[in-house]
Every structure is written in structure tokens, then in C-alpha cells.
Amino acid sequence: MQIYLPIADIPVNIFLLLAMGAAVGFVSGMFGIGGGFLMTPLLIFVGITPAVAVASVSSHIAASSFSGALSYWRRRAIDPSLALVLMIGGTLGTALGVATFTLLRSLGQLDLMIALSYVVLLTSVGGVMFWEGLRAMLRARQGAPATVRRPGSHVWVHGLPLKMRFKRSKIYVSVIPVIGIGILIGFLGAVMGIGGGFILVPLLIYLLRVPTSTVIGTSMVLTLATMMIATMLHAMSNHLVDAVLALILMVGGVTGAQFGARAGQMIRGEQLRLLLGLLILAVGIRFAIELVIKPDDLFTIRETEASR
Amino acid sequence: MIQLRLAWVTLALLLVGAAPTRAERLIASVSNHRVTVTPNYSGEELVLFGSVEKDAQTPPTRTAYDLVVTVRGPRADMVTRRKERKFGIWINTDSRQFLKVPGYLALFANRPFDAMANPEVQRRQQLGLTNVLLTQRVGPDYGDVVPNDAFRSAFVRLQSQHGLYREDTSAVTFLTPTLFRTGIPLPAAVPIGTYEIEIKLLADGAMIAKTETAFEIVKVGFEQFVASSARQNGFVYGLVTTAMALMTGWMASIVFRRD
Numbered sequence: 246m247q248i249y250l251p252i253a254d255i256p257v258n259i260f261l262l263l264a265m266g267a268a269v270g271f272v273s274g275m276f277g278i279g280g281g282f283l284m285t286p287l288l289i290f291v292g293i294t295p296a297v298a299v300a301s302v303s304s305h306i307a308a309s310s311f312s313g314a315l316s317y318w319r320r321r322a323i324d325p326s327l328a329l330v331l332m333i334g335g336t337l338g339t340a341l342g343v344a345t346f347t348l349l350r351s352l353g354q355l356d357l358m359i360a361l362s363y364v365v366l367l368t369s370v371g372g373v374m375f376w377e378g379l380r381a382m383l384r385a386r387q388g389a390p391a392t393v394r395r396p397g398s399h400v401w402v403h404g405l406p407l408k409m410r411f412k413r414s415k416i417y418v419s420v421i422p423v424i425g426i427g428i429l430i431g432f433l434g435a436v437m438g439i440g441g442g443f444i445l446v447p448l449l450i451y452l453l454r455v456p457t458s459t460v461i462g463t464s465m466v467l468t469l470a471t472m473m474i475a476t477m478l479h480a481m482s483n484h485l486v487d488a489v490l491a492l493i494l495m496v497g498g499v500t501g502a503q504f505g506a507r508a509g510q511m512i513r514g515e516q517l518r519l520l521l522g523l524l525i526l527a528v529g530i531r532f533a534i535e536l537v538i539k540p541d542d543l544f545t546i547r548e549t550e551a552s553r
Numbered sequence: 554m555i556q557l558r559l560a561w562v563t564l565a566l567l568l569v570g571a572a573p574t575r576a577e578r579l580i581a582s583v584s585n586h587r588v589t590v591t592p593n594y595s596g597e598e599l600v601l602f603g604s605v606e607k608d609a610q611t612p613p614t615r616t617a618y619d620l621v622v623t624v625r626g627p628r629a630d631m632v633t634r635r636k637e638r639k640f641g642i643w644i645n646t647d648s649r650q651f652l653k654v655p656g657y658l659a660l661f662a663n664r665p666f667d668a669m670a671n672p673e674v675q676r677r678q679q680l681g682l683t684n685v686l687l688t689q690r691v692g693p694d695y696g697d698v699v700p701n702d703a704f705r706s707a708f709v710r711l712q713s714q715h716g717l718y719r720e721d722t723s724a725v726t727f728l729t730p731t732l733f734r735t736g737i738p739l740p741a742a743v744p745i746g747t748y749e750i751e752i753k754l755l756a757d758g759a760m761i762a763k764t765e766t767a768f769e770i771v772k773v774g775f776e777q778f779v780a781s782s783a784r785q786n787g788f789v790y791g792l793v794t795t796a797m798a799l800m801t802g803w804m805a806s807i808v809f810r811r812d
Contacts, residue, residue, distance in 0.1 A: 247594075249590060249592050249593070249776060251779040251780045252779070252780060254742060254745075255741060256593075304794050304797070304798045305798070308797075308798040308802040308805075309802065311799050311802030312801075312803065315802070315803065316806055356645075472798075473795050476795050476798065477788075477791040480787045480790050480794060481787040481788055484783050484784050484790075486794055488783075488790070488793070489779065491798070492801070495801040496801065499805035499809075502805070503809040537643075539643065542707075542711070543635050543707075544633055544634065544635055544704070544707035544710075544711060545634050546631055546633045546634075546708055546711050548629050548631050
């Protein structure tokens with residue numbers, strides 16, 4: 246059944262979109278991530294322009310992270326003060342990201358920037374994750390306990406001023422790196438159409454040493470906030486958010502996420518990390534190949550201004 | 554006052570005198586003047602039909618006609634970019650801007666343009682995709698370039714691949730020597746707006762009559778509502794979308810609650 250998307254201006258099969266939403270939702274529920282890094286490329290692949298895809302995916306991620314955040318809130322697995330400070334940075338970063346997005350779009354380099362950031366970010370993060378997962382699995386096979394590497398007792402972050410106590414996470418750190426991380430995630434989210442959970446969680450664990458009990462819930466709150474702001478700003482400045490597209494993706498996504506979460510509990514932690522690392526790495530490599538090999542057509546056309 | 558009136562009369566006389574004596578008249582109509590884009594829209598085909606009316610001035614020797622139908626969609630500024638290899642990756646380097654070019658352009662005829670008229674007439678009457686005027690910005694100037702310009706031909710080729718630009722010199726069929734019809738295929742990703750149809754009648758290698766008609770493609774109902782509110786009320790639209798996201802997330806957490 247074809248449905249006409251009013252902003253993307255193309256007809257797409259509604260079941261294809263639902264299936265894509267469910268598949269990405271399954272993965273996101275399984276690994277506890279937003280899944281934007283999978284959804285945006287998939288949408289581009291079915292023929293939706295990168296700009297509309299990035300803008301619409303932000304509202305889809307807002308939906309899935311809200312449903313996730315609610316269940317973490319019930320289990321008291323969210324640190325409200327940490328989330329708040331992260332959100333201050335996230336708001337700044339998102340505004341910066343949407344402005345950059347608008348600028349790059351007018352320069353005609355948006356597609357390149359999206360592709361380049363995917364390559365750099367996904368191959369590096371995916372590679373590190375894959376490597377760590379592999380090492381943990383090998384250790385487990387040798388009989389040693391497959392624990393995560395404990396970060397060093399003192400990193401440079403802990404020497405910074407403006408320290409603040411985050412009670413529920415039981416950490417005492419400077420707000421500078423917290424806001425910095427918020428800005429980074431907000432910026433990447435707005436430009437790339439990703440929630441950034443897969444970068445945020447490792448940063449919070451290794452840099453700020455947030456305990457695993459609050460890390461995922463808190464990161465979901467930040468994702469929710471940045472994606473809501475990104476949706477608003479994309480809607481106001483670029484008019485590119487396709488509400489119909491977003492709704493179909495959301496419905497598929499939140500359903501798939503439930504089954505993914507159940508499947509995720511059946512797999513061991515280090516295997517999960519290995520799988521996620523592989524997945525992220527694969528998407529990154531796919532973008533890299535596309536940049537390096539000669540494109541089928543050297544020319545592209547884009548409408549700059551409709552004269553209605 | 555009298556002088557002004559005289560001037561008007563003279564002007565009118567001049568205009569009448571300048572108009573060629575038409576021996577044929579073209580009458581044409583399109584099957585649907587208002588194409589609506591609904592949720593299940595996935596392309597459509599319109600039919601244009603018409604007839605050539607002869608009168609007493611028509612030379613009796615004239616029996617065969619040639620017909621060219623040009624359909625132009627809403628105009629927009631477009632940019633064509635060319636990728637080049639830089640630092641090992643393919644990036645957009647050179648670009649060319651096309652000004653107020655039709656988003657949809659179709660040329661239909663009953664036989665190849667070369668058989669109808671000489672190259673000079675083809676160029677002047679804009680017969681064929683190679684002869685249609687596509688204005689480019691060339692530095693501070695505006696103008697069309699030679700048909701085999703790399704950017705121009707890439708632009709036409711890409712638009713053709715999307716079904717937006719097309720040329721078919723066998724699409725117009727004469728049902729009788731004076732009655733004709735042609736289909737106007739509209740792809741799914743068709744631009745919204747007003748479409749002009751220009752019909753040119755040729756005989757013996759020259760244009761002898763011309764008429765115009767039009768149709769429009771509009772979004773209606775929900776599509777129209779969503780598209781226009783996104784453009785005009787970005788803030789409210791964003792709020793509603795965000796609220797929708799929160800509602801969906803909240804509903805999911807209720808429906809699938811396990812504790």
C-alpha cells in the first residue's frame with residue numbers, strides 16, 4: 246500500500262516503512278540505543294532526501310527515547326541533576342548543529358558532511374567497540390572473568406574546576422566536561438540525524454565514570470531533549486520534518502524496541518557489545534566505500550528555490 | 554485626449570495587421586484540469602485530445618499536419634553539481650545554476666522533429682529537449698548554452714531518469730487527419746503547481762497555428778494541510794510533531810509495560 250509523504254513529496258510503501266521502523270526498533274531495544282545511525286541511511290536508501298531524513302528521524306528518536314526514559318524513570322535509574330546539566334550543553338549543541346545544517350545545505354555540501362561524519366564517527370566508535378568486545382570474549386573463553394576494563398583512578402577531567410555533586414550517580418566532577426559532552430552530542434544529533442547514544446554512553450562511563458545503573462537512563466533523557474529541540478528547530482528553520490513519515494517510523498520503532506529489549510536480555514553483555522560494534526562498523530564502512538568509489542553519476546541536481 | 558485615442562487606434566490597427574492570417578484553428582482539451590494528490594497517489598496519466606479546424610482559406614493541397622505538444626510544470630531554480638575526486642574521495646566541486654526552469658517538461662510529437670522542420674525552425678520554436686530554453690546563470694550573465702554543454706545535458710539526463718523530462722516523437726497520434734490525441738504521463742514524484750500545455754501545429758516545415766491550455770496538480774485534504782502548515786506555521790508544526798512523538802512513546806510504555 247503506497248502512501249504519499251506530504252513533505253518528502255514522494256509515495257512510499259507504508260509496510261516497508263513500518264518494517265524499517267520495527268527492524269531498527271528491534272536493534273535499538275536490543276542494544277539500548279536510539280538507532281538513528283541506522284534509520285537515517287535506510288531512509289536515504291529508499292529515496293528520501295538526506296535533509297528530510299535527518300530532520301524527520303529526530304522526532305522518531307524522540308519517541309523511542311521517551312518510551313525508554315519512562316521505564317528507566319520508574320526504576321529510578323535516571324540521575325536528574327546530571328541529565329539537567331547535560332541538557333544545557335545539549336541545547337546549545339543542537340542549536341549550533343541546526344545552524345550548521347542550514348548553512349551546509351545552502352553551500353551544497355550537506356550530503357558530503359553527513360557521509361563524512363558517518364564514516365569518521367561510526368568506523369572509529371564501531372572499531373573500538375568491536376575490538377573491546379572481541380578481547381572480552383577471548384578472555385572469557387580463557388576462563389578469566391570478562392569484566393569491562395576499569396578506568397584509571399584519576400583522569401585529567403577530574404582536575405577541572407566548577408565541581409558539582411551528582412547524588413544519584415555518586416560522582417563529584419566538574420560541570421565543564423558534562424556540558425562539553427552535551428554540546429557534542431547535541432551538535433552531532435542535529436547534523437547527522439542520530440541520537441548519539443552509542444557515543445554518549447561510552448563517554449559517560451569512561452570520562453565521567455557514571456555508574457552503569459544510571460548511565461543508560463540518563464543518556465536517554467539527554468537524547469530525548471536534544472531530539473525534541475532538533476525537531477522544533479528543523480521544523481522552524483528548514484520546514485523539512487515529515488510528520489507522516491515520522492509517525493509511521495515511530496509506531497514501527499516502539500513496537501520493535503520491545504521485542505529487541507527481550508532478545509537483548511538473552512545475550513551476554515560482551516557478545517552484545519561485539520555485535521553492536523560490528524553493526525556500527527559495517528554502516529561506517531558502507532559510507533566510506535560510497536565516498537571512495539567512483540559514483541555512477543558525477544552529476545546531481547537539487548532544487549534551490551521554488552518560485553511559487 | 555484625441556491624440557491619445559488616435560494613438561490607440563493606430564496601435565490596434567498595427568496589431569491586427571501584424572497578426573498572420575490564420576487558415577487553421579486548433580482546439581484542444583485535457584482529460585482532467587485538476588489532478589489531486591491524495592495519500593494513495595502514485596502517478597497518473599492525463600489525456601490531451603483536440604482537432605484541427607480548417608476553413609475556406611486552407612490551401613486544398615494541404616493534407617498532412619505535424620503537431621508538437623509541450624507541457625511545462627511549475628518553474629523553480631535548480632542547481633546541478635559535479636563531483637570530482639579530491640583527496641581520494643568524491644565531492645561536489647563545480648556547480649551551475651538553472652534559473653526558473655520547469656520542474657516537469659514533456660515534448661510530444663507525431664514524428665521526429667527533423668522530419669517536420671529544418672534545424673533553424675526547430676531551434677526558434679523550441680522543438681525537442683535540445684532546443685528548449687533552459688536559462689543558466691553564467692557568471693553575472695543569464696542565458697542558455699549550447700545543447701551539448703556538460704551541465705545542461707546532465708541536467709536533462711537526470712530529470713529524464715526521474716521521468717520528469719521526456720521527449721517522445723511518436724506519442725501524438727492522429728485518429729483522423731484532423732483529430733489527434735496524446736497521453737501526458739505524470740510520475741509519482743511530480744512537482745505540485747500549474748502546468749502549461751502549448752500545442753503547435755506545423756505544416757510544410759513552418760508553424761501555422763498555436764494554442765495553449767493548462768492543468769494544475771494540487772495537494773488536497775490532509776496532504777495540503779500538513780504541507781502548508783509545515784511551511785507557514787513551522788513553530789506550531791514542530792510542537793505538534795514533538796507532542797506526537799511523546800504521545801507515541803508514552804503509549805508504547807503503557808501498552809508494553811511489564812512490571
